[in-house]
Amino acid sequence: EVAVQDSNGEWKVVKKASAENLSEDYISTPKVLKYPSEGGRYSYMYLYLPKNADFEGLEGEKPPLLVKTHGGPTAATSSAYSPMIQYWTTRGFAVADINYGGSTGYGRKYRELLKGAWGIVDVEDAAAAATYLADEGIVDRTKMAIDGGSAGGYTTLACLAFTDVFTAGCSLYGVASLEALATDTHKFESRYLDYLVGPYPEMQDVYKQRAPIENLDKLSAPLCLFQGLEDKIVPPNQAQLMYDACCEKSIPAALEMFEGEQHGFRKEENIRRALDGEYSFYTQVWSLEAAGLPKGFVPVEIANLPNKE
Numbered sequence: 001e002v003a004v005q006d007s008n009g010e011w012k013v014v015k016k017a018s019a020e021n022l023s024e025d026y027i028s029t030p031k032v033l034k035y036p037s038e039g040g041r042y043s044y045m046y047l048y049l050p051k052n053a054d055f056e057g058l059e060g061e062k063p064p065l066l067v068k069t070h071g072g073p074t075a076a077t078s079s080a081y082s083p084m085i086q087y088w089t090t091r092g093f094a095v096a097d098i099n100y101g102g103s104t105g106y107g108r109k110y111r112e113l114l115k116g117a118w119g120i121v122d123v124e125d126a127a128a129a130a131t132y133l134a135d136e137g138i139v140d141r142t143k144m145a146i147d148g149g150s151a152g153g154y155t156t157l158a159c160l161a162f163t164d165v166f167t168a169g170c171s172l173y174g175v176a177s178l179e180a181l182a183t184d185t186h187k188f189e190s191r192y193l194d195y196l197v198g199p200y201p202e203m204q205d206v207y208k209q210r211a212p213i214e215n216l217d218k219l220s221a222p223l224c225l226f227q228g229l230e231d232k233i234v235p236p237n238q239a240q241l242m243y244d245a246c247c248e249k250s251i252p253a254a255l256e257m258f259e260g261e262q263h264g265f266r267k268e269e270n271i272r273r274a275l276d277g278e279y280s281f282y283t284q285v286w287s288l289e290a291a292g293l294p295k296g297f298v299p300v301e302i303a304n305l306p307n308k309e
Helices: 083-089 108-114 121-135 151-162 178-184 192-196 204-209 236-248 268-285
Strands: 002-005 011-015 031-036 042-048 065-069 094-099 144-149 168-172 223-228 253-258
Touching: 031 121, 042 083, 042 121, 065 121, 065 151, 083 094, 083 268, 094 121, 108 121, 121 144, 121 151, 144 151, 151 168, 168 268, 178 192, 178 204, 223 236, 223 268, 236 253, 253 268
Parallel strands: 065 094, 065 144, 144 168, 168 223, 223 253
Antiparallel strands: 002 011, 031 042, 042 094
16 A cells, blocks of 8 residues: 655555455454475464454364465465455464475575475475474364366366375466477476476486376375466467366366466456365365355366265
8 A cells, every 4th residue: 555654654545555444353363484395494384373253163174275286386485465365364274384495485405495495395385384393283184185287287187186185275277297388388497497397308308207197096085177278378278288187096086277367367267267166176176165256156176076966
């Protein structure tokens, strides 16, 4: 917001960045946590606990968890107010917004943890965040999800393929094939994967080892996918292959493709649909009662959902 100070030293707001005017009773403020990961390393998260002035959890029950993985992948998340996070906390979820090893903002040594280790360090730190919160008795171990878009979608898919920590996940235009990204990416990031994984094609075997699309047999948790049909960075067929693999293995899965969307959703109705759809997906696979969905909302269609009539 923009504020000015008058001659008496009083501040007056003249312009707000948003028209939202939420009471503090509905806003979850983050706790900064440093938590243990693999090999004696430590990583960092912003932990948001559920908060809604109109509701409270049942006594003795722990909240479900959503681990969020930022894009980049050498970018970082922050504690800035995000309605996308408050969406979850007002609906009873705890949210761990993580800055896995390789994220910027923690010094060069920490940032370089991802050098040659994308798909390893980020996956370890995401899984460690969920495990830590479950071990501390903060969240329900049986209801732990992970999501992310683009590079964060890759970490999400990799966590579901290479770990057994999460019981559901959602990829938004996530990278499933590292080889396709290396060969088809735009000029600005044309050598980015040389740093993150290694030179291609010299290290083609590593690209395949770390690609979720090359390890479909290892998927075991329910998966929700949202994808733009005009995405040139992550072709829609990658999401289709991930969905088809889940269907073949009788894993609950949902896939929605958006017309006119590219790498990242721009249309308001699609952004809202992806957010509500992800929430709908978790409530269905975990048999939770959904709340706060818009009038006329159509739940996402989930293949292989147990007890579905």
